[in-house]
Amino acid sequence: MTAHNTLNPSASESSTQISDTAISAQALTEFCDEYLSAPAFKDYAPNGLQVDGGRPIQRIVTGVTACEALIDAAIADNADAILVHHGYFWKGEPAPITGMKGQRIRKLMQHGISLIGYHLPLDAHPRIGNNAKLAELLDMSIIGALYPTESHPVGNIATCTPQSAQSLITQITEALGRLPLHISAHYQTSDTNQSDGQNDRLIERVGICTGGAQDMIEQAALMGCDAFISGEISERTTHIARELGIDYFACGHHATERGGIQALGELIAEQFGLPVTFIDIDNPA
Numbered sequence: 109m110t111a112h113n114t115l116n117p118s119a120s121e122s123s124t125q126i127s128d129t130a131i132s133a134q135a136l137t138e139f140c141d142e143y144l145s146a147p148a149f150k151d152y153a154p155n156g157l158q159v160d161g162g163r164p165i166q167r168i169v170t171g172v173t174a175c176e177a178l179i180d181a182a183i184a185d186n187a188d189a190i191l192v193h194h195g196y197f198w199k200g201e202p203a204p205i206t207g208m209k210g211q212r213i214r215k216l217m218q219h220g221i222s223l224i225g226y227h228l229p230l231d232a233h234p235r236i237g238n239n240a241k242l243a244e245l246l247d248m249s250i251i252g253a254l255y256p257t258e259s260h261p262v263g264n265i266a267t268c269t270p271q272s273a274q275s276l277i278t279q280i281t282e283a284l285g286r287l288p289l290h291i292s293a294h295y296q297t298s299d300t301n302q303s304d305g306q307n308d309r310l311i312e313r314v315g316i317c318t319g320g321a322q323d324m325i326e327q328a329a330l331m332g333c334d335a336f337i338s339g340e341i342s343e344r345t346t347h348i349a350r351e352l353g354i355d356y357f358a359c360g361h362h363a364t365e366r367g368g369i370q371a372l373g374e375l376i377a378e379q380f381g382l383p384v385t386f387i388d389i390d391n392p393a
Contacts, residue, residue, distance in 0.1 A: 112181075112385055112386070112387055112388075113370070113385065113386040113387075113388075128166075129166065129380065129381045129382055130164035130165060130166045131164065131165050131380055131382065132164060132165065133157055133160055133161065133165055133189060133222040133224070134157065136165055136189065136224065136376070137156045137157040137224055139376075139379065139380075140156070140224065140226060140372070140376075141155070141156055143375070144229035144230060144233055144372075145229060145233075145260060146226060146229045148229075148259070148260050149227075149229050149232070149260060151227050151228045151229075152199050152227065152228075153195055153196070153197055153198045153199065153225065153227055154195075154197055154225075155225065155226050155227060155228075155229055156224060156225070156226070157222065157223075157224050158195045158197060158223045158224065158225050159196070159213060159216050159217070159221075159222060159223035161188060161189065161216060161219070161220040161221045161222035161223075162220055162222075163188055163220045164188065165188040165189045165222065166188055166382065166383075167185065167186055167188055167189075167382065167383050167384075167385075168187060168188070168189045168190070168191055168373065168376065168377075168382055168383070168384045168385070169181065169185055169187040169189070169190050169191070169384075169385050169386075169387055170190070170191045170192065170369045170370065170372070170373035170384060170385070170386045170387070171190065171191075171192050171369065171386065171387050171388065171389060172192065172193050172194060172362055172365055172366055172369060172388070172389070172391070173192060173193070173194040173362070173391070174190060174192045174194065174195050174196060174212065174223055174225065175212075175389055176208075176211065176212055176215070177389045178190060178192070178387060178389050179212060179215050179216060179221070180215075181387045181389070182221055183215070183219050183221070185385055185387075187221060187385070188220065188222065189222040189224060190216075190221055190222070190223050190224070191225075191226075191369065191372065191373060191376070191384075192223070192224070192225050192226075192369060193225070193226065193227060193230050193238070193365050193368060193369045194225065194227070195223060195224075195225025195227070196209065196212075196213070196223070196225070226372070228260075228262055229260075230368040230369065230372065231262045231317070231318060231319065231365075231368065232260045232261060232262045233368070234250070235371075236368060236371035236375060237368050238318040238319070238364065238365045238367055238368035239262075239263070239264045239316050239317060239318055240264075240367075240368075241367025241368055241370075242316060242318055242337070242364055242367055243266045243316055244367075245283040245284070246266075246268065246276075246280065246283055246337075247268060247269070247279070248266035248268040248314060248316070249266055249267055249268075250264045250265070250316075251265055252264065252265045253265065254315050254316075254317060254324060254327055255327060262317060263315065263316065263317035263321060263324050263327070263328075264315070264316050264317070265313065265314070265315055265328075265331060265333060266313075266314050266315075266316055267313055267314070268311070268314060269312075270310040270312045271310060271311055271312075272309075272310060272311070273290060273292065273309075273311060273335070273355050276335070276355075276357065277290055277357070280337075280357060280359055284359055284360065284363040284364070285363070286359070286363055286392070288337075288357045288358060288359040288360075289341055289357070289358040290355065290356070290358075291341070291346050291349040291350065291355065291356040291357075291358075292349070292350070292355060293309065293334075293335075293349060293350065293352075293354050293355045294309070294350070295350040309334070309355075310334070311334040311335045311355060313332060313333045313334050313335075314333055314334065314335045314336070314337060315327070315328030315331065315333040315335070315336040315337065316336075316337050316338075317337075317338050318338065318339055318361075318364035318368075319339045319340070319361050319364060319365050320339055320340045320361055321338040321339070321340075322338050322339075322340050322341055322345045322356075322358065323342070323345075324336070324338065325338075325348050325349060325352070325354060325356055326348060326352065328354060329348075329352040329353070329354045333354060334354065335354060335355035335356070335357060336349075336354055336355070336357070337356075337357045337359060337364075338357075338358065338359070338364070339358065339359055339361035339362070339363070339364040339365065340358055340360075340361050341356070341358035345358075360391075360392070361391075361393055362391035362392075366386075366388060369386070370386045373385075373386055
């Protein structure tokens with residue numbers, strides 16, 4: 109399923125009409141770099157302009173990951189730029205632009221589409237970052253950093269109205285449109301009357317780090333959190349949650365990281381008067 113959400117300064121403008129306003133890829137990147145404090149992060153991929161399409165930007169498509177389906181949707185939308193959370197050129201990946209990566213970049217270049225990506229800076233931003241937007245969706249208030257010594261924390265601690273695990277499951281499901289995988293802080297063996305996940309403890313202090321941050325669960329427990337929310341789960345995560353007495357909610361890597369890129373698109377639409385369309389390429393992971 110593909111979802112579209114167009115932010116357009118002109119209500120009468122169609123979803124594919126070309127805007128009269130334009131900005132260079134370099135100027136747009138400079139704005140985002142400064143707003144997100146991108147140079148302050150040591151990241152796993154380059155933040156900012158990754159592929160220069162070579163033409164002024166009048167229409168922007170945003171999405172979580174720069175997959176081929178998103179590129180095809182951007183081509184159909186007559187976009188000049190794609191802005192994503194997961195771009196290209198990750199540390200450790202083969203350097204040659206061949207195969208799947210070659211196909212993606214070839215399409216971008218053939219259609220004059222620039223690719224701009226922000227990874228950790230978009231996780232960490234205190235107002236429009238993925239953690240901040242997820243906390244907002246779940247009616248939680250961020251009160252600090254998961255790692256207190258970080259100047260730009262990529263994990264946060266939030267508080268919420270005291271609630272049961274089942275109540276939080278319901279809230280997450282409604283907010284993200286998918287059921288989270290829940291590991292209870294209290295492991296119930298097969299000879300008990302309760303199944304895993306059923307206990308009377310209330311959750312009030314919650315660690316949050318979107319995406320693939322399941323291994324931060326130990327830090328969340330160390331910081332006194334009742335629960336930890338991230339996107340993915342590993343085999344070891346189950347045992348860590350049970351043995352450290354902390355509830356874990358795996359809510360989907362993609363699902364937990366839609367908010368930041370949507371919010372950045374909204375900011376750009378407001379700042380520059382450009383039509384920005386968020387396109388959600390469905391991903392159950």
